[in-house]
Amino acid sequence: MRPLAGVRIADFTIHAAGPFATHVLAQLGAECIKIESAARPDIFRKPHAVYGRMEAATFDQVSSGKLSVRLNLKDRRGRDLARRIVGVSDIAAESFRPGVMDRLGLSYDDLRAVKQDIVMVSVSSSGQSGPDSVFAGYAPLFGAWSGLGTLTGHADGPPVEIRHVMDHSVGLNAATAVLAALIRRRRTGMGGHVDVAAREVAASLIGEALVEASAGIQTERLGNSSPALVPSGVYRCAGEDAWVAVAVSDDVRWAQLIELIGTPPAGLTATSTLEARISHRIELDAWIEAWTLQSTPDTSTAALQSGGIAAHPVWSTADVAADQHLRERGAVIEVAEPSGRVRQAVGVPIVFSETTDVGIHRGTPELGGDEDYVYGELLGLGRAERMRLEEEGVIS
Incomplete structure (x- = not known):
C-alpha cells in the first residue's frame, strides 16, 4: 500500500512552489485534485519560450499524477462546489497572495466550517501575517531577499539568480509540514492551518553565513570553491x-x-x-x-x-536522464501522457523497505479530464446538472 493511500487533497495551488508540495504528497500516494480554470489556466500550463521550452515542461513535472477539474471560483456556485470538494478531502492547499482565499470565502475558517479537521496549507511569498505579507514573489526574488543570492556566484561577479531549486525547497518544506499536521490530526483529531513563507524557507538555508553576519563577519562569494576544502x-x-x-x-x-x-x-x-x-x-x-x-x-x-x-x-541533464543507476532505483522513470506520448520524469528519490508503490502512476492531467470521477462519483452530480453548470460557466 502506498504510504499516503486514502489521503485526498483539494489543490488550489498555482505556479511551482505550491504545486511541488502537493506533487510530493501525490507521489507518496495521496489523491490530488487540481482545481483550475480554462479562463485563467495555471501559467505553467503554457510553454516557456524564455527558457527555450516550447512545451510546458515545468507543469509536467509538478502536476504528473494529479487529477484535474475545471471550476470558476468567481461564481458563487463554483465556490460552493470547491467547498464540497474540500468536504471530502483531508488537505486543502493554496498558493495565492494572502487575502485571496479569504475574499473567495475559502479561508481556513471557511473550510473548517465545512470539514472540521481539515489540514490547510498556504504557501506564499512572506507568509499570511506581518508587514511584508502583502508582497507577491517568485523564485528569483526569494533567493535575493533571503541573502542566498549574495552568497552565490564568483567573487568578481554579481550575485546569482536562483530559480527552480528555490520553489522546490519551499514545496518540500510545505509537504513536510503537512505530514506533521496529518500526524497531529491522527493523534488529536484536530486539523490546522500550515503557513509557509517562501522567503523564510530561503533564509533558513543560509546557515553559517547568518551566524557570521551576526558576529560582524562579511561572507564573500566563493564561486565553486569551498572555504574548508582547498582546492x-x-x-x-x-x-x-x-x-x-x-x-x-x-x-x-x-x-x-x-x-x-x-x-x-x-x-x-x-x-x-x-x-x-x-x-x-x-x-x-x-x-x-x-x-x-x-x-x-x-x-x-x-x-x-x-x-x-x-x-x-x-553531467548534463541528458546524462542524468540516461543514467542506469537512477533508472534502476526509480529516480528517473517513464510516464504515459493522456495523448499516449511516453516521456521521462523525475521519480521519488526515496526507497521504502515495505513498498515499491510510490511515484508517478499517470502523466500530466488534461484540463478538466477527471470531472466524471470528481463531480460524478465523489460529489454525486448527475450528468444533466453538470452540463447545465458547464453551459452557465460554473464548470469552466
Missing part, C-alpha cells in the same frame, strides 16, 4: 562545455593529488596545509585546470578517483 571546484576539460568537479578533502588527499599530477610550480610548493592552500586558492585552481584541460571529464575522473581524490564529471 575544490569545477575545472574545464578537453571538449565543448566539458567539466569535472574535484574536491581535496585533507592534507593526505592533497599529497595524493600532487603524486598524481606532479609538483606544483614554483611558489606553490609550500602548500601542505589547508591554511597555505587557502592563500593560494586561485593559483592552485589554474594549475589543476591546466592538467584537466588535457583530457576529457571521464578520463580526468578515472585518474583522480584511482588516486583517492573525490571527482566526477559535471
Whole structure:
C-alpha cells in the first residue's frame, strides 16, 4: 500500500512552489485534485519560450499524477462546489497572495466550517501575517531577499539568480509540514492551518553565513570553491562545455593529488596545509585546470578517483536522464501522457523497505479530464446538472 493511500487533497495551488508540495504528497500516494480554470489556466500550463521550452515542461513535472477539474471560483456556485470538494478531502492547499482565499470565502475558517479537521496549507511569498505579507514573489526574488543570492556566484561577479531549486525547497518544506499536521490530526483529531513563507524557507538555508553576519563577519562569494576544502571546484576539460568537479578533502588527499599530477610550480610548493592552500586558492585552481584541460571529464575522473581524490564529471541533464543507476532505483522513470506520448520524469528519490508503490502512476492531467470521477462519483452530480453548470460557466 502506498504510504499516503486514502489521503485526498483539494489543490488550489498555482505556479511551482505550491504545486511541488502537493506533487510530493501525490507521489507518496495521496489523491490530488487540481482545481483550475480554462479562463485563467495555471501559467505553467503554457510553454516557456524564455527558457527555450516550447512545451510546458515545468507543469509536467509538478502536476504528473494529479487529477484535474475545471471550476470558476468567481461564481458563487463554483465556490460552493470547491467547498464540497474540500468536504471530502483531508488537505486543502493554496498558493495565492494572502487575502485571496479569504475574499473567495475559502479561508481556513471557511473550510473548517465545512470539514472540521481539515489540514490547510498556504504557501506564499512572506507568509499570511506581518508587514511584508502583502508582497507577491517568485523564485528569483526569494533567493535575493533571503541573502542566498549574495552568497552565490564568483567573487568578481554579481550575485546569482536562483530559480527552480528555490520553489522546490519551499514545496518540500510545505509537504513536510503537512505530514506533521496529518500526524497531529491522527493523534488529536484536530486539523490546522500550515503557513509557509517562501522567503523564510530561503533564509533558513543560509546557515553559517547568518551566524557570521551576526558576529560582524562579511561572507564573500566563493564561486565553486569551498572555504574548508582547498582546492575544490569545477575545472574545464578537453571538449565543448566539458567539466569535472574535484574536491581535496585533507592534507593526505592533497599529497595524493600532487603524486598524481606532479609538483606544483614554483611558489606553490609550500602548500601542505589547508591554511597555505587557502592563500593560494586561485593559483592552485589554474594549475589543476591546466592538467584537466588535457583530457576529457571521464578520463580526468578515472585518474583522480584511482588516486583517492573525490571527482566526477559535471553531467548534463541528458546524462542524468540516461543514467542506469537512477533508472534502476526509480529516480528517473517513464510516464504515459493522456495523448499516449511516453516521456521521462523525475521519480521519488526515496526507497521504502515495505513498498515499491510510490511515484508517478499517470502523466500530466488534461484540463478538466477527471470531472466524471470528481463531480460524478465523489460529489454525486448527475450528468444533466453538470452540463447545465458547464453551459452557465460554473464548470469552466
